[in-house]
Structure formats: C-alpha cells, structure tokens
Amino acid sequence: MDIARRCNLLIEDLSVARGERVVFGGVSLRLDSGEIAEVTGPNGVGKSTLLRAIAGFLPLRSGRMSWAESGTTDSATLAERLHYVGHLDALKSALTVRENLEIGLGILGRDRLTPLEALARMELAHVFDLPVGYLSAGQRRRVALARLLIADRPLWLLDEPLTALDQHARTLLKAIVADHLKSGGLMLAATHEPLGLPETIQVRLRAI
Amino acid sequence: MSRILLVIFLRDLMLARRVGGGGVLGLVFFLSLVTIVPFAIGPDLHLLSRIGPAILWIAALLASLLGLDRLFQADHEDGSLDQMLLSPAPLELIILVKCVAHWFVTGLPLVMLSPLFSLMLDLDGPALWAVAATLLVGTPALTFLGAIGAALTVTLRRGGLLLSILVVPLTVPVLIFGVSATESGTVPFLTPFLVLSALGLASIALAPIAAAAALRGAGQ
Numbered sequence: 276m277d278i279a280r281r282c283n284l285l286i287e288d289l290s291v292a293r294g295e296r297v298v299f300g301g302v303s304l305r306l307d308s309g310e311i312a313e314v315t316g317p318n319g320v321g322k323s324t325l326l327r328a329i330a331g332f333l334p335l336r337s338g339r340m341s342w343a344e345s346g347t348t349d350s351a352t353l354a355e356r357l358h359y360v361g362h363l364d365a366l367k368s369a370l371t372v373r374e375n376l377e378i379g380l381g382i383l384g385r386d387r388l389t390p391l392e393a394l395a396r397m398e399l400a401h402v403f404d405l406p407v408g409y410l411s412a413g414q415r416r417r418v419a420l421a422r423l424l425i426a427d428r429p430l431w432l433l434d435e436p437l438t439a440l441d442q443h444a445r446t447l448l449k450a451i452v453a454d455h456l457k458s459g460g461l462m463l464a465a466t467h468e469p470l471g472l473p474e475t476i477q478v479r480l481r482a483i
Numbered sequence: 484m485s486r487i488l489l490v491i492f493l494r495d496l497m498l499a500r501r502v503g504g505g506g507v508l509g510l511v512f513f514l515s516l517v518t519i520v521p522f523a524i525g526p527d528l529h530l531l532s533r534i535g536p537a538i539l540w541i542a543a544l545l546a547s548l549l550g551l552d553r554l555f556q557a558d559h560e561d562g563s564l565d566q567m568l569l570s571p572a573p574l575e576l577i578i579l580v581k582c583v584a585h586w587f588v589t590g591l592p593l594v595m596l597s598p599l600f601s602l603m604l605d606l607d608g609p610a611l612w613a614v615a616a617t618l619l620v621g622t623p624a625l626t627f628l629g630a631i632g633a634a635l636t637v638t639l640r641r642g643g644l645l646l647s648i649l650v651v652p653l654t655v656p657v658l659i660f661g662v663s664a665t666e667s668g669t670v671p672f673l674t675p676f677l678v679l680s681a682l683g684l685a686s687i688a689l690a691p692i693a694a695a696a697a698l699r700g701a702g703q
Contacts (some may be wrong), residue, residue: 331568332565351571354568367498369501381494382491383572
C-alpha cells in the first residue's frame with residue numbers, strides 16, 4: 276500500500292435512465308483520496324442505481340465520469356480500480372469461504388492481503404474452510420466485505436454495507452474503512468444509517 | 484489475464500462437480516431419448532440404423548439445451564457476474580472460458596458415450612465413428628450458440644423454454660451438416676464435416692461477442 280497514491284473521481288451532471296424512465300439526474304460529485312461520501316435519500320430514489328452506474332454496470336443517459344490516479348503507470352479503467360459490494364454477495368453456497376475468496380481474488384487480481392488475513396480482519400477466520408451455505412446472513416456479508424481487503428483497488432462502492440451486521444461487525448467495518456481512507460482510498464456508500472466517520476460528504480438524492 | 488481465465492475455468496468445473504445436476508442429467512436425458520425412439524419406431528433394424536445418426540444428433544441437441552439456462556443465470560442471481568464485469572479480463576473471453584467449461588461438463592461426456600449409444604441404434608463401424616466425430620466438432624457449436632440464448636434470457640426466471648425457441652433455429656445448419664456427414668453413400672464424409680468444423684469455429688469466435696453484448700444490456 277503506498278501512501279503516496281493520489282486518486283480522484285469526478286462526476287459531472289450524471290443522469291441515468293432505466294428504459295424510458297429517468298431515475299435521477301444532475302448528480303455531481305468530486306471525491307479525492309481519503310474522502311468518503313454517503314449517498315442518502317428515500318427508498319427507490321436511485322441510490323443503488325447511482326452506484327451501479329459508477330461501477331459501469333448501467334449505461335449513462337448523460338453526464339460524464341473521470342478517474343485520475345497519480346503514482347501508477349498502467350492504464351487501468353475505472354471499472355478495474357473499484358470494488359463493488361452490493362445487496363448480492365457474489366458468494367457460492369456450495370464452495371468454502373476459502374475457495375470463494377480465492378476465486379474473488381483470481382477474478383479481480385492485484386492481491387493485497389491473503390484470503391485468511393482478510394477474513395481475520397473481519398474476525399471470521401474460524402469459518403475459513405466451511406461452505407458458505409452454512410453461514411448466517413451477517414457472516415456472509417462479512418465474507419463479502421473481506422473481499423475488499425484481498426484485492427487492492429482504491430475506490431470502494433458499498434451498497435448498504437451495514438445490512439445484517441451486528442454492532443461489533445459495524446465497528447470492524449468502520450476500522451477497515453478508516454484504514455482504507457488513510458492509505459489514500461476513496462469510498463462511496465449508499466446508506467440509510469450513517470457510518471459515523473468524520474468529514475463525510477453528503478450526497479442527497481431527491482425524487483424527480 | 485490467463486490466470487484470471489484459468490481461475491474461472493476451474494471455478495466452473497468445481498461448481499459443476501459440487502452442485503451437480505447439469506452434466507450427468509444431460510447424459511441421462513440423452514440416454515432416455517435414444518432409448519425411447521426404437522420403441523416408437525418399432526422393430527425395424529434397417530430403418531433404425533438408417534435414421535440412427537439423426538436420432539443421436541437430435542438427442543444431443545436437446546440434451547445440450549437442457550443445462551444451458553443456468554450458464555449465466557446462476558452468476559447473475561448471486562452477483563458474481565458483477566464481479567466478472569469488474570475484472571481486468573474482457574467479458575468476451577470470460578464467456579468463452581465459461582462456455583468451454585460448460586462443454587467439458589455437458590458436451591464431452593456426450594461425445595465419449597455416443598459410440599455406446601450408437602450401438603443401441605444398430606450403427607456399425609464407420610457410421611459409429613462418423614457420428615462420434617461429428618458430435619465432437621458439432622457439440623461445441625451447440626454450446627456456444629446456446630450461450631447467446633442463455634445471455635439473452637439471463638434475467639428471466641423461467642427462461643429455459645424461451646432459450647430453446649431462440650436457439651433451435653440457429654442450430655439448423657449445424658444439424659444439417661452434422662447429420663449429412665454421417666449419411667453414408669449420398670455425400671463423402673469430409674465435405675460436410677469440414678463445413679461443420681467451420682460452423683463450430685465460427686460460433687466459438689462470434690458467439691461470445693454476441694453473448695457479452697446481451698449480458699451488458701441485461702443489467703438495465
């Protein structure tokens with residue numbers, strides 16, 4: 276992890292449509308290394324859609340996004356520089372936690388912590404060789420969040436990261452996010468419950 | 484890049500083995516189709532051996548269609564597809580690898596057991612091996628063409644039937660050349676066999692591009 280990394284995400288006047296219906300429009304945001312933004316708003320206003328659009332899963336109706344990064348020479352696109360943890364945990368119930376995390380690392384590339392180290396950070400090392408199908412909803416979410424630590428990507432997009440987590444796991448997640456920001460990472464979370472980290476940028480979506 | 488593709492290939496083989504169903508089920512379905520046709524046709528061995536290759540080919544086509552609906556759907560439903568979209572490897576290559584893994588699990592066992600099933604339809608020597616050879620180069624084409632349908636129907640909960648309706652017309656050329664290569668007498672083996680091989684190679688090259696375009700649009 277290099278502290279010298281400076282990244283910045285610039286979003287200008289973004290709007291996304293699903294079919295003919297405009298979900299939201301005119302979202303602008305500037306996020307620099309070490310900054311966290313929380314997207315808030317009532318249900319159905321397009322918080323998840325915004326995150327999925329930034330991840331590149333949805334086409335943009337208008338507006339633009341740009342990603343700048345100093346200290347690297349490769350020409351990776353934004354999609355290769357971000358983590359996305361959504362409502363679906365991308366875990367296979369039939370495979371063990373170890374296999375799931377190794378596959379996650381294999382697909383994303385750029386390893387940082389080993390799967391076991393990452394799982395230890397989420398205090399779940401004891402389930403390393405259990406099939407994911409045996410885990411509770413909260414444990415599954417912690418495994419999905421452990422994926423953030425195994426592949427080195429500066430931008431984290433988290434959709435309702437606190438869902439199903441108990442109080443202790445929430446403090447673990449906060450510590451991990453704080454470390455990530457300290458090392459020059461960026462984070463954008465869609466959430467109803469604030470993570471409670473200082474200097475959080477608020478992005479409020481309103482129904483249109 | 485090649486490491487990413489290897490991980491996905493091994494992952495799909497591992498999932499097929501753990502979750503089960505797909506490959507073995509297709510094989511049993513293939514066997515039951517081949518078994519039931521002689522009952523319908525009656526005890527005419529001459530007729531049976533004449534239409535045997537066609538029966539095997541239709542059975543192979545239907546058996547290939549059977550497991551295809553889960554090819555991308557399982558990964559779409561649990562969010563794995565999103566992670567693949569974030570991978571440095573292009574989606575087209577990921578799809579190619581997933582199709583190859585799917586063929587290893589469903590197509591290859593079919594090809595390997597086809598000589599045995601040919602015996603049940605009273606095919607002998609050359610015809611038996613001709614059927615196996617055409618299935619070897621033809622079943623990849625069925626899998627890859629089917630991947631287009633699987634990608635188009637990825638968001639539909641009961642997409643299997645629609646998938647079959649979409650894919651069957653695309654497989655007509657494969658079926659025509661596959662069966663005509665095995666018909667002894669009318670045309671030499673090699674001409675339709677080479678056309679069949681070309682169809683297989685073309686579908687391997689082009690179908691992943693079409694399937695990737697369909698999957699990217701599926702998110703909307």
